[in-house]
Amino acid sequence: MKTPLVEMDGDEMTRILWGGIKEILISPFVDLKTEYYDLGLINREKTGDEVTVQSALATKKYGVAVKCATITPNARRVREYNLSKEWKSPNGTIRRLLDGTVFRSPILARGITPYVAGWQKPIAIARHAFGDIYDAAEYQASKGERAYIVVEKDGKELSRKLIRDFSDGEGVVQGVYNTKSSIESFARSCFNYALSEKLPVWFGAKDTVSKVYDGYFKDIFARIYETEYKTAFENAGIYYTYTLVDDVVARVVRSEGGMLWACKNYDGDVMSDMVATAYGSLGMMSSVLVSPDGKYEYEAAHGTVTRHYYAHLKGEQTSTNPIATIWAWTGALFKRGELDNIPELCAFAKRLERATLSTVESGYMTGDLIPLFRRQGITPVKLTTSEFLQKISSALSR
Ligand code: NAP
Ligand code: MG
Numbered sequence: 380m381k382t383p384l385v386e387m388d389g390d391e392m393t394r395i396l397w398g399g400i401k402e403i404l405i406s407p408f409v410d411l412k413t414e415y416y417d418l419g420l421i422n423r424e425k426t427g428d429e430v431t432v433q434s435a436l437a438t439k440k441y442g443v444a445v446k447c448a449t450i451t452p453n454a455r456r457v458r459e460y461n462l463s464k465e466w467k468s469p470n471g472t473i474r475r476l477l478d479g480t481v482f483r484s485p486i487l488a489r490g491i492t493p494y495v496a497g498w499q500k501p502i503a504i505a506r507h508a509f510g511d512i513y514d515a516a517e518y519q520a521s522k523g524e525r526a527y528i529v530v531e532k533d534g535k536e537l538s539r540k541l542i543r544d545f546s547d548g549e550g551v552v553q554g555v556y557n558t559k560s561s562i563e564s565f566a567r568s569c570f571n572y573a574l575s576e577k578l579p580v581w582f583g584a585k586d587t588v589s590k591v592y593d594g595y596f597k598d599i600f601a602r603i604y605e606t607e608y609k610t611a612f613e614n615a616g617i618y619y620t621y622t623l624v625d626d627v628v629a630r631v632v633r634s635e636g637g638m639l640w641a642c643k644n645y646d647g648d649v650m651s652d653m654v655a656t657a658y659g660s661l662g663m664m665s666s667v668l669v670s671p672d673g674k675y676e677y678e679a680a681h682g683t684v685t686r687h688y689y690a691h692l693k694g695e696q697t698s699t700n701p702i703a704t705i706w707a708w709t710g711a712l713f714k715r716g717e718l719d720n721i722p723e724l725c726a727f728a729k730r731l732e733r734a735t736l737s738t739v740e741s742g743y744m745t746g747d748l749i750p751l752f753r754r755q756g757i758t759p760v761k762l763t764t765s766e767f768l769q770k771i772s773s774a775l776s777r
Contacts, residue, residue, distance in 0.1 A: 381719045385437045386413035389447030391683035396701045397447045403768045431469045435476040445711035446678040474508035479670035480568040481506040483651045485658035488739045490754035500637030506647025507565045510557040518552045520545045526552040564671035566603040569641045579617045582641040583627030660747040662700025677710040679703030696763040698746035734774035
């Protein structure tokens with residue numbers, strides 16, 4: 380390798396997977412060069428979360444990062460890890476610094492049948508990875524308080540809107556924002572991704588209720604599509620459609636798949652887990668953050684698989700699916716190879732993906748996939764995580 384990959388290590392079970400994947404599937408085959416950032420919660424606490432910012436800046440500098448799942452602390456985690464505060468979501472911080480869009484796409488293996496019988500093709504989800512509740516100002520209001528949206532310019536108050544008068548009792552308030560430039564680049568990333576993958580774009584929001592906020596998203600998408608993409612879409616035989624988000628959900632379930640579903644930040648967070656699970660397992664969903672200036676951060680869509688980690692700590696052998704985390708590595712290695720013109724690196728990434736899929740397709744897999752596997756003449760075998768990694772390694776060496 381020429382340029383280092385930005386490596387962002389993480390927490391719990393996925394940190395264990397991370398070490399295993401590197402040791403068993405990458406290091407023996409690739410002259411790996413990384414710039415290492417430890418985003419594990421202990422080190423985030425130690426560095427006052429500075430390490431997260433540094434890793435994002437390194438991604439801006441080098442262009443390609445691979446990230447392990449990390450804990451977003453809540454009150455329980457503050458006690459568990461003895462934290463000085465509830466650090467913000469590292470993914471939120473990285474997305475805020477890089478801007479950009481998260482694309483998630485299920486990893487399909489022969490024999491793994493989706494729960495939604497009609498889904499024949501992958502559904503890619505584009506999650507707008509900027510603003511909304513992930514960078515909100517929140518306040519818990521007491522009885523008798525009043526909350527407003529106040530807008531100032533040059534120290535002068537321009538507007539004041541009452542959100543809620545809490546004279547009847549306490550409650551909560553949330554202030555969220557988004558920006559024209561971020562929504563525009565979200566729309567462009569979606570249309571570009573759709574053109575390169577030849578997928579129609581479905582976008583849904585709630586502009587009937589949120590006329591100003593969601594209406595703003597809807598109008599920007601419509602304008603960018605009409606002025607910049609319509610002709611190219613028509614030539615490619617694909618289309619763009621907007622409907623209310625609840626209608627999109629219903630249509631997606633009835634569809635055969637094969638579209639890019641553009642989602643606002645929160646919808647993308649929730650719906651990508653739904654879609655991933657419906658295709659089989661959270662362990663089979665890949666994810667990449669693409670910034671408007673072409674920086675890439677690859678990761679698994681799932682979290683740190685805490686329940687398995689606690690079993691691991693008790694000395695049990697777990698059967699945690701490493702596939703989405705392997706895809707984070709192969710995605711990053713492939714992109715690095717592409718950017719630095721190292722065809723061997725790209726070829727290795729594809730070979731590792733094939734070795735992984737062929738291992739599953741020949742009946743060897745982790746426990747989450749067993750109930751989904753249906754292939755004539757093959758009885759699936761449940762392996763522990765390390766047995767599965769070894770099995771992939773043998774397939775890779777062949
Ligand atoms: P999770 O880690 O995704 O796991 C939820 C459940 O999904 C697991 O208990 C497991 O089910 C199943 N699962 C997920 N990934 C799997 C895999 N690779 N192999 C097998 N089963 C898998 O979500 P969570 O438990 O809600 O969150 C745990 C921590 O992760 C939290 O601290 C959260 O902040 C963090 N998180 C991080 C990211 C990120 O960094 N991108 C994303 C989401 C959550 P069974 O227990 O039934 O086997
Ligand atoms: Mg989520």
